[in-house]
Amino acid sequence: SASKPKKTTQLKQMLTSNNLEFLMEAHNGLSAKIVEEAGFKGIWGSGLSISASLGVRDSNEASYTQVLEVLEYMSDATTIPILLDGDTGYGNFNNARRLVTKLEQRGVAGVCMEDKTFPKTNSLLDGRAQPLADIEEFSGKIRACKDTQKDADFCVVARVEAFIAGWPLEEALRRAEAYHKAGADAVLIHSKKKDPSDIEAFMKAWNNRAPVVIVPTNYYTTPTDRFRELGISTIIWANHNMRTAISSMQATTKQIFQDQSLKNVETKIATVKEVFRLQNDQELTKAEDKYLPKEK
Amino acid sequence: SASKPKKTTQLKQMLTSNNLEFLMEAHNGLSAKIVEEAGFKGIWGSGLSISASLGVRDSNEASYTQVLEVLEYMSDATTIPILLDGDTGYGNFNNARRLVTKLEQRGVAGVCMEDKTFPKTNSLLDGRAQPLADIEEFSGKIRACKDTQKDADFCVVARVEAFIAGWPLEEALRRAEAYHKAGADAVLIHSKKKDPSDIEAFMKAWNNRAPVVIVPTNYYTTPTDRFRELGISTIIWANHNMRTAISSMQATTKQIFQDQSLKNVETKIATVKEVFRLQNDQELTKAEDKYLPKEK
Amino acid sequence: SASKPKKTTQLKQMLTSNNLEFLMEAHNGLSAKIVEEAGFKGIWGSGLSISASLGVRDSNEASYTQVLEVLEYMSDATTIPILLDGDTGYGNFNNARRLVTKLEQRGVAGVCMEDKTFPKTNSLLDGRAQPLADIEEFSGKIRACKDTQKDADFCVVARVEAFIAGWPLEEALRRAEAYHKAGADAVLIHSKKKDPSDIEAFMKAWNNRAPVVIVPTNYYTTPTDRFRELGISTIIWANHNMRTAISSMQATTKQIFQDQSLKNVETKIATVKEVFRLQNDQELTKAEDKYLPKEK
Amino acid sequence: SASKPKKTTQLKQMLTSNNLEFLMEAHNGLSAKIVEEAGFKGIWGSGLSISASLGVRDSNEASYTQVLEVLEYMSDATTIPILLDGDTGYGNFNNARRLVTKLEQRGVAGVCMEDKTFPKTNSLLDGRAQPLADIEEFSGKIRACKDTQKDADFCVVARVEAFIAGWPLEEALRRAEAYHKAGADAVLIHSKKKDPSDIEAFMKAWNNRAPVVIVPTNYYTTPTDRFRELGISTIIWANHNMRTAISSMQATTKQIFQDQSLKNVETKIATVKEVFRLQNDQELTKAEDKYLPKEK
Ligand SMILES: [Mg+2]
Ligand SMILES: [Mg+2]
Ligand SMILES: [Mg+2]
Numbered sequence A, B, C, D: 001s002a003s004k005p006k007k008t009t010q011l012k013q014m015l016t017s018n019n020l021e022f023l024m025e026a027h028n029g030l031s032a033k034i035v036e037e038a039g040f041k042g043i044w045g046s047g048l049s050i051s052a053s054l055g056v057r058d059s060n061e062a063s064y065t066q067v068l069e070v071l072e073y074m075s076d077a078t079t080i081p082i083l084l085d086g087d088t089g090y091g092n093f094n095n096a097r098r099l100v101t102k103l104e105q106r107g108v109a110g111v112c113m114e115d116k117t118f119p120k121t122n123s124l125l126d127g128r129a130q131p132l133a134d135i136e137e138f139s140g141k142i143r144a145c146k147d148t149q150k151d152a153d154f155c156v157v158a159r160v161e162a163f164i165a166g167w168p169l170e171e172a173l174r175r176a177e178a179y180h181k182a183g184a185d186a187v188l189i190h191s192k193k194k195d196p197s198d199i200e201a202f203m204k205a206w207n208n209r210a211p212v213v214i215v216p217t218n219y220y221t222t223p224t225d226r227f228r229e230l231g232i233s234t235i236i237w238a239n240h241n242m243r244t245a246i247s248s249m250q251a252t253t254k255q256i257f258q259d260q261s262l263k264n265v266e267t268k269i270a271t272v273k274e275v276f277r278l279q280n281d282q283e284l285t286k287a288e289d290k291y292l293p294k295e296k
């Protein structure tokens, strides 16, 4: 790992490479490590997953420092880059640029900010108002973040919520262009349609002016090769670790409750030894040998 | 829920009832809510699971205030009592009694403390020294906690690690008796044998002087009725939500990585709507109707 | 102290009593204790002082949980009520009501919220825009807070920034009335004039509909009896502990720097023994005697 | 500041220079900034002052992450190096080395650790047991910290408590030598005598094997030139900002309480404008001009 580029550089390379790249969701140190061990090159620090796992709502109920603490655990547990779902930056440009500083200190490689207002509402919630930020205000936020970062490779991704809020392609393009001019390293075009038509329309018109990131949670049936053809830079698998954790915990908890026993569960779940391995307990054993006095 | 007893009272009743009761592990707000929804009457705030999910080791790498923050999320998300695995109390009697105050403020119903030294080592780790606390010192810690609690029903459980550390029954009994005299509401007798012989021997000699709690992680094949016969008060299913989350996240992450697609995963995991339900999003929608100005 | 009313009740009584009452600023556990020892009946948890002492700006740079942690130290160190300067509630009604829950858990007696937008700007900063909140939106926030509190005596004070933002008396009255109807336990009328004319005009028109709190930082030359005549409920001395700490630390630091010695400083500052006394070290000594094993 | 060396390098140079250097205590972002503005080249993050200002005792009542948060504010507010009073490292070698990682992330330049046991007792408290750490155990802790730091100039200072605990010179030398061999960048020799005899005896025997740091809180009458002659590397003025803040806040609070008025206080304390200046409010004004949309 001595020869591996910095996490920021790794993320920047993913965004700018000609290959389609993938970020997999994690929401705590454990899931982050699992993502790395599976072979993924980067991690998506999902706002929905982090809030859901903490037990709060994806409406900025957790403070930005509480989210930051989750990110610190995730970053400490892994060697691949993390792109944080930074919502709206937790306030105005000043809150957003402070976040960038704090993320850099903790080894987080980049942040994605969306052009909505604080406190945010999850984009996939039906029947909710999704007020967009003023373009100039949000562009100023992106500029402030880019001016603040100390590491030139730290990535700021601007998330365009125009489609989510019911606006046509023109508004999405206008915003993407403004954020690109403001310095965003990539734009994330979000859509909650079941098909990729929003993304296709955007990509046709966008003409590769800057890397584009997508989140196919709702249009997951589209073959990935279609996104390759369209020239997408990076796909985010946005919340699936948290969702699989939910279904498995619900099933396991129900089974133990009904059985009043572990017998039907024990062989289906990770062993305690596997937990210790994931915690890298072996390193501590070696360190104890090295740094603790020998028992006399 | 208006007529439900306080969480502390609920836990006290579980410990002192004549029925065998069960506490199910949780490690964040999400898993805590899942435990409550499954029908369990109480939650075990596992040190191993909390540390593993954060991405650190079960060796007091997370500070006591970091653990406390996890507990606050868990307590806020649920209406059933939580018994925290409080390790050694994170220091001496003064640290332990401060913890009690902080737990009471956050609505945590009780704490279990073990007679080892800070920083602790997980009891199931092989080949590690498991130095026990001085009996008098640990008894003073229990007394300090009991003297500190403001709510008379807050529960302090004393965990006896004598068997874990390789001592015979006499040592376990001597310690259980001392901690009982010091005011512990129950004793937790820990064993890492594959069979229940430690527990059986203890229960025969103990003669029901105080409620006994057990953690059958290693001797899980013993039928639960055997523990009923022995007069056990409460069984802790100690880490199975975290372990099932691990195996499911590993499988799901691997599948998505291999497929470069969500298609084989989507139908097997909780829906996004289910995530919103677990976050109690409906309450927020209603509250927005009630407290936000109507769109004009 | 067993017979003392709850902190919330103490604060409620201060706000509703016929006497003019005083809240003195504190910004950490130490200054809070000093305020109590001086004889004050209540503490003002100043946003300006807390942010300044942390080293950040009074523009919601510290997250609400970071502020909460300061308040927890202050509350733990004292037995008199604290009214938190809660700025705008750190977001919308949902953020504000969550804050109320968190404050109640930590023994804070009340919160003051101001009708501005997040992130806030300090009211005494010259030449800054001071955009006011929509009246209906802010009234909804107050209602949400009052509906959320569990302790009937927890106090929510609504701070009217109309004068600060350059609006005339009518706007101040309209807002005060709306917030009073929304359930505020008192209104805080803020003014940055050097004379009390804003306050006098308001009090004449207000006619004692609800308790009024003032902050005479800028109009400090007005005799306190004048505020008694006007029927003010409570005066906040808003930031003077932090300001005296600044001037004394600047002087002491400069002296030591110049002298390269402590000789001109030692006798003018609190002794180390006094520090230990303020930390209540004596209680710990007694507790050690009670709970630690005797040295053998 | 572009040409200024890193904070770690600055501290390393202070410790290794041939001049007598000075570190001045600070305990929050505000006092840290005051120390820098006075001209000091470095800051002492005092455990006593930090705990006292928070409102807790110097007995590891605040968790290491709570202390870390104070340090982060201090580091963010200043450009000169901070040496943290890291007590015993908050546990064993593993806790200590984790602390080093966290301090490096936050831009803290070094940590001082003392050879006592967790939780610690303040060295100046009379009549308390001051149990020393096992030499081999503490040396292992120092080695672990030095092996963990990523920045070669991060400083680990080993504090020798032998004199505090009543041991003779030989023990102090034996320990200083062991910690020096373990890799400590400097040793801090602590003494609570009113005269410098402990320090003099040590310096004579030590013969400049490694830089020596002292804390003349109790022997403050010794002329500083005497320490120059002895070859001391660095003097720590350990708690005087907190102590001057106490006396000034006590006086100001008392005055306001008695007067029920600010009139006798206003002209003696820092102005509100000075508070804004210390918060660097001007930078925010400029940034608002740069990043916020113009009012239309
Ligand atoms: Mg999100
Ligand atoms: Mg445990
Ligand atoms: Mg304020």
Ligand SMILES: [Mg+2]
Residues within 6 Å of the ligand: D046, D047, D048, D085, D087
């Ligand atoms: Mg100290």
